[in-house]
Amino acid sequence: MHDIIIYDTTLRDGNQAEDVNLSLEDKIKITLKLDELGIAYIEGGWPGASPVDTAFFKEIATCGLKTARIAAFGSTHHPTNSAANDKTLAALIASNASTLTIVGKSAEVHVREALRVTPDRYLDVVGDSVSCLKRAGREVIFDAEHFFDGFADNPDFSLAVLKKALEAGADVLVLCDTNGGTLPQDVAKAVRRIREYLPGTTLGIHSHNDCELAVATSLAAVEAGAVMVQGSVNGIGERCGNANLCSLIPILELKSGGAYRCLPEGRLTLLCGVSNYVAEVANMAPFSRQPFVGRSAFAHKGGIHVSAVNRNATLYEHIPPSTVGNEQRVLLTELAGRGNIVSMARRFGFHLDKDEPVVKGLLSELKDKASHGYDYAAAEASVELLLLRKLGRRGVRDFFHLIRFRVLESKQHNDARPLSEATVTLAVEGATEHTAAFGDGPVNALDSALRKALSGFYPRLQEMRLIDFKVRVLAATDQYKGTGSLVRVLIESADQRSKWVTVGVSCNIIEASWQALIDSVTYKLYKDENENCTKKLDG
Structure with a gap:
């Protein structure tokens, strides 16, 4: 050597x-x-x-x-x-x-x-x-x-x-x-x-x-x-x-x-x-398709690929991802097969057979959402929540219910900064919370109002922070085109232990942002509650 x-x-x-x-x-x-x-x-x-x-x-x-x-x-x-x-x-x-x-x-x-x-x-x-x-x-x-x-x-x-x-x-x-x-x-x-x-x-x-x-x-x-x-x-x-x-x-x-x-x-x-x-x-976005260490280096999207990888990873992977500290990822998109669902479920601790009705139903739902612009390949936290809810497993629950939200935007003259204000009414743990907050833009105002309503019940939300916020206009259709086109919002969030990405889609950018935002908050609450349960069991 x-x-x-x-x-x-x-x-x-x-x-x-x-x-x-x-x-x-x-x-x-x-x-x-x-x-x-x-x-x-x-x-x-x-x-x-x-x-x-x-x-x-x-x-x-x-x-x-x-x-x-x-x-x-x-x-x-x-x-x-x-x-x-x-x-x-x-x-x-x-x-x-x-x-x-x-x-x-x-x-x-x-x-x-x-x-x-x-x-x-x-x-x-x-x-x-x-x-x-x-x-x-x-x-x-x-x-x-x-x-x-x-x-x-x-x-x-x-x-x-x-x-x-x-x-x-x-x-x-x-x-x-x-x-x-x-x-x-x-x-x-x-x-x-x-x-x-x-x-x-x-x-x-x-x-x-x-x-x-x-x-x-x-x-x-x-x-x-x-x-x-x-x-x-x-x-x-x-x-x-x-x-x-x-x-x-x-x-x-x-x-x-x-x-x-x-x-x-x-x-x-x-x-x-x-x-x-x-x-x-260096404040650079990692190159996802970089060989060996990129997030997509061992990601599998096509159903045929995933089916093979589930049997033998070497059929589509030139090295074990763990040798360089990476990991295998199975993506759920419009190209997914039932093997993708089975593999994703196994990653979260659920052992399913690809012929089970729940697998077929979940695949159909994912394909339908993907056809409407939901990018689940990039938003694995939203996928995990969807999968867990569909399976009805313990750990994911409705931590809060939206009653209504309102966002107000005002601007007094050309040189003035716009003023963003959001009000949110939620049902939380049997109580009704009504809060309002100003923000640097409508999404920030919504986020601040949402956190204000929830922080008394879930104090660890203070650990959560925004890492990235992406908006993409999707291809025009007969129904959605021009300034009324569908938009996809991806929100990347993090706490002291991990990062996660959630997705929302709507012709209304505020609604798309809200979908991604509540998934992000729910995922944080789910992780924390799961962690607390594990500690109690270990204790």
Whole structure:
């Protein structure tokens, strides 16, 4: 088995993504999570480039990491300076990071046109920069920027840059597909050539995803002899992103016949959680169709698929979802079969036969609702409530009944903010509750009034918070079109333990929101009551 060194650049290259801006606290949180996963190297940023990056290295030194080495990133010294008086190199050394990574040009066209120096002068820059950092007693990784483009154009110069860095003491030479345009076979060919030219050298790969090939080119480099792989969690990074470690790591560990190991034993099951955690800290919506760790990676919708999966999951799943910390999901939609119902019921602890009348009836009801726009594939909490009510099982009850609600919207003049007010009358546990509340919009006003009516009876509702609110106009019909079209509202809610999604559909956006809202509240109350019953039984 070969150990592959995973070098994470989420905090530096990932932070250069258009829609990512990590604070110091964000970087510390992600670093601790990556250390828990067992990542070998974590690139913290460019000291001196921003106050956040400079502060990171001071802060992380006090955190007591268990697995990861922290790398500081910078560049070769400016050609008009010497290594001894270069601010970038000085900031790298001052970071006190045990590993220093510097990027250097390895394509002659970049040296001549971007830096406007001769190739010979730049070779001296590379050698002097690496030597300066090695004299400071640090491990040095040399990132050969634009290597593959340069190698295709002038291989002699690109190889000379690598040799110069190696002779100056670089511990690892990383080949960068900076523009993300190199094909896997060309990467493999170049890596094999370098292994012949510089035998015994520790080589790495740093791929960008501009051709959707960053994972493929990284794998090609490893097969050709590279032992370090650089990438980011969820593939975030400049332009189209970097090689996605959430795909690379499981491919190497699970698809190589045991040839490669990337993480300490038992850590791979943490991968899905780390992916979601980084997305949340970076304030990004997780990509549901992301391989291995995406919410849809092991989701089954078609009835034929589900029927097969119920017999043998490997018929439609290339790995057990649990190996990467994910889970199988069976979706209930207009494409569902009875096997979907049976599988969903089993997930909630009910063992049904697909020929039972309740299964046929529930499937018919689901298909009818789906035809009217209810998206139960995305709203599993609403599905669970529907299933439990249909089965008449203990735990789901009517915690409250709506008597009436009213929403008032007013606006006095063009520059004034609209005023939203909602009144709600409910029957709750034998009492009638009538409340009113203002809000930032009609849905917020309804939510506030509903909570006010229920909080005296169910105080744990205070734990519940809104995570996401989505509205989609459905396809027009003869009955519903234009501004009278049906709309679907999805509400994602959360408490301290979990998240859940509910759905509502109506030509009235307030009514659709109310449907999703009361399902969300009911689901929270159902979970809490179930939890209390379990504790009493255990006691």
